[in-house]
Amino acid sequence: MDIERIRKDFPVLSRMVRDKKLVYLDNAATTQKPSVVIDAVADLYKNYNANVHRGVYLLAEESTQAYEDSREAVRRFINANSTKEIVFTRNATEALNLIAYTWGEANIHAGDEIVVSIMEHHSNYVPWFRLAHRKGAVIKIVPSRMDGELDMDAFKSMLSDKTKLVGIVHMSNVFGTINPVKEITALAHKKGAAVVVDGAQSAPHMKIDVRDIDCDFFAVSGHKMLGPTGIGALYAKESYLESMEPFLSGGEMILKVTLDSVVYNELPWKFEAGTPNYEGAIGLKAAIGYLEKMGMDTIESYERELTAYALEKMKTVPGIFIYGPLRAEKKGGIIAFNIKGVHSHDIGTILDSEGIAIRAGHHCAQPLMIDCGVSAMARASFYFYNTKQEIDSLVAALKKSKEIFGHVA
Amino acid sequence: MSLEELFKEIIIEHYQHPKNQGHLEHPDAKSDGSNPLCGDEIAMELIFDGNVVRNVMFTGNGCSISQSAASLITEAIKGKTIEETRTIMNEYKNMLAGKEYNADILGDLEALSDVKRYPARVKCASLSVAVLDQALQQKK
Numbered sequence: 001m002d003i004e005r006i007r008k009d010f011p012v013l014s015r016m017v018r019d020k021k022l023v024y025l026d027n028a029a030t031t032q033k034p035s036v037v038i039d040a041v042a043d044l045y046k047n048y049n050a051n052v053h054r055g056v057y058l059l060a061e062e063s064t065q066a067y068e069d070s071r072e073a074v075r076r077f078i079n080a081n082s083t084k085e086i087v088f089t090r091n092a093t094e095a096l097n098l099i100a101y102t103w104g105e106a107n108i109h110a111g112d113e114i115v116v117s118i119m120e121h122h123s124n125y126v127p128w129f130r131l132a133h134r135k136g137a138v139i140k141i142v143p144s145r146m147d148g149e150l151d152m153d154a155f156k157s158m159l160s161d162k163t164k165l166v167g168i169v170h171m172s173n174v175f176g177t178i179n180p181v182k183e184i185t186a187l188a189h190k191k192g193a194a195v196v197v198d199g200a201q202s203a204p205h206m207k208i209d210v211r212d213i214d215c216d217f218f219a220v221s222g223h224k225m226l227g228p229t230g231i232g233a234l235y236a237k238e239s240y241l242e243s244m245e246p247f248l249s250g251g252e253m254i255l256k257v258t259l260d261s262v263v264y265n266e267l268p269w270k271f272e273a274g275t276p277n278y279e280g281a282i283g284l285k286a287a288i289g290y291l292e293k294m295g296m297d298t299i300e301s302y303e304r305e306l307t308a309y310a311l312e313k314m315k316t317v318p319g320i321f322i323y324g325p326l327r328a329e330k331k332g333g334i335i336a337f338n339i340k341g342v343h344s345h346d347i348g349t350i351l352d353s354e355g356i357a358i359r360a361g362h363h364c365a366q367p368l369m370i371d372c373g374v375s376a377m378a379r380a381s382f383y384f385y386n387t388k389q390e391i392d393s394l395v396a397a398l399k400k401s402k403e404i405f406g407h408v409a
Numbered sequence: 410m411s412l413e414e415l416f417k418e419i420i421i422e423h424y425q426h427p428k429n430q431g432h433l434e435h436p437d438a439k440s441d442g443s444n445p446l447c448g449d450e451i452a453m454e455l456i457f458d459g460n461v462v463r464n465v466m467f468t469g470n471g472c473s474i475s476q477s478a479a480s481l482i483t484e485a486i487k488g489k490t491i492e493e494t495r496t497i498m499n500e501y502k503n504m505l506a507g508k509e510y511n512a513d514i515l516g517d518l519e520a521l522s523d524v525k526r527y528p529a530r531v532k533c534a535s536l537s538v539a540v541l542d543q544a545l546q547q548k549k
Contacts (some may be wrong), residue, residue, distance in 0.1 A: 345533065346474075349527060349530060361448060404412060404416050404421075405416075
C-alpha cells in the first residue's frame with residue numbers, strides 16, 4: 001500500500017493545524033473524505049440535481065438512477081440478498097430507532113427479555129431501554145471480561161425462551177473489541193430471538209457479509225466510512241421488513257392515498273418517507289467504490305498492523321492504562337486509554353497543540369465508562385490513511401502531556 | 410499561544426492539591442452541576458455569616474481546568490461579602506468571555522485567563538461559577 005499516494009486523495013490531510021501537520025486520529029467519530037466523494041456530491045449539484053422518484057424528465061431519471069445505484073452498492077458491500085433489504089436512513093442511530101419503533105413496538109411485550117452488551121454505544125442501548133420501559137420488558141446486560149472481550153458464558157446463560165431480541169455491537173467504539181456476531185446470532189436464533197447488529201464501527205474497517213452472519217438487522221453509518229454525514233443504512237431481512245409497519249410516513253412511502261385509505265409502497269421505499277438524502281447516498285456510493293477498489297481485506301490487514309504497532313508504542317508512555325483487548329487480532333483500530341494524573345481533556349488539549357486530533361470524553365458509552373470506574377477516556381482511532389509516523393507523533397505528545405503534569409504519585 | 414500559558418504551574422498545583430475540597434456540616438446553601446459532554450462535575454457547599462461567605466467547600470472530578478477553577482474560586486470568595494463574591498464572579502466571567510476585566514479583583518484566578526483561547530475548554534472553567542450562581546440564589 002502506497003500510503004503517501006493514498007493520503008493525496010484526502011485534501012484535508014495536507015492541512016496544517018496550529019503550525020503542525022494535521023494528525024487525524026478520531027476516525028471512530030468520523031472519517032475524512034476523499035476527493036472522489038466530494039466530487040460526486042458536487043457533480044450531482046452541478047449537472048443533474050432533481051428530486052428522486054418523482055420527475056419524468058431526464059435530470060430526475062439520472063438522479064433516481066444514481067440514488068438506486070447507491071442502494072445496490074450498499075447491498076453488494078455487505079452482501080445482502082436484495083436491494084429490497086437496504087433502507088436508507090440518516091445514520092446508524094436512525095436505523096436502530098427504526099427497528100425499535102416498528103418491529104420492537106409490535107413484537108416486544110411485557111415480561112419479554114432484551115439482551116444487549118455492556119459495550120453498546122448509547123444508540124444501541126437507549127432505544128431498547130425506552131422500548132423496555134414502554135412495554136414492561138426486561139433488559140439484560142452481557143458483561144465484558146477483564147481482557148476486554150465479551151463474556152460469552154454470561155451471554156449464553158442469559159438466553160432463554162423469554163429472549164425476544166439480542167442487540168450487539170460488532171466493533172466496540174471504545175474497546176475496539178470485535179464481537180463474535182455470527183456465533184451470537186446462531187445462539188440467539190436457537191431461542192427464537194431476533195438479532196440486531198450495530199455495524200457503525202465494523203463496516204468501515206472489515207469485510208461484512210450479513211448473509212454469513214445471518215443477523216436479522218444490521219445498521220451502517222455512511223460518514224464513518226468515507227461518505228458524507230446524514231446518510232446511513234439499515235439492512236433487514238426481507239421477511240422482517242415485509243411484516244413491519246412503516247416508521248415515518250408521508251410522501252415516497254405510499255403507493256396510493258385516498259382520504260380514508262393508504263396503501264404503502266413496496267420495499268424498501270415503504271420505509272423512506274419524504275425526500276431522501278440522495279446527495280448523501282450518491283456520496284456514499286463513491287465512498288464504497290473507493291473502499292472496494294482498495295479492498296476491505298487490504299484495509300483490515302494494514303489497520304491491524306498499525307494497531308499492533310500503536311499498542312506496542314503506547315505501552316511505553318509512563319502511567320498509561322489501555323482499555324479493551326491488548327492484542328491487535330482481537331480488535332479494530334480503536335485504542336481507549338487514560339494516563340495517571342492527566343485528565344483525558346487535558347490530554348486532548350495538549351495533543352491538539354501538536355496538531356493531533358483525538359477524542360476525549362465518555363464516547364456515548366456511559367454504562368461502559370461506569371463499568372470501567374471512570375467518567376472519561378481518551379481515544380485514538382485509526383483509518384487506512386494513518387501512518388506509523390503519526391503514531392510516533394501521538395506517543396511523543398502523550399509523553400509530553402505526562403511531563404507537563406509532572407509525576408504524580 | 411503555548412501550552413505553558415494554559416497549564417500554568419499554579420493551575421497544576423491547584424489541580425493536584427486542591428484547596429477547600431470536601432464537605433461542610435449543615436451548609437446554608439449547596440448546588441452541583443456537570444458538563445454532560447465531558448463529564449466534569451462540581452458540587453459546592455456554603456456557610457454564610459450574615460452577608461459574608463464564611464466558608465465554602467467543593468467536591469468534584471474532571472479535568473485540570475475545571476478542578477483548579479473550583480479550588481481557586483473558593484479561595485477567592487472565602488470571607489468575602491455576597492456583593493464582593495458577585496463582583497469576582499462577574500470579572501471572572503468577563504475574563505473568560507475575552508472582555509476587559511479587573512485583574513486586581515481576580516488575584517490568582519487570573520491564572521485561568523488563557524482558557525479563553527481554547528473555546529472548547531471555556532465550559533470547563535465556567536462550571537464552578539455556574540454552580541456558585543445557583544448556590545447564591547438560595548441565599549435569602
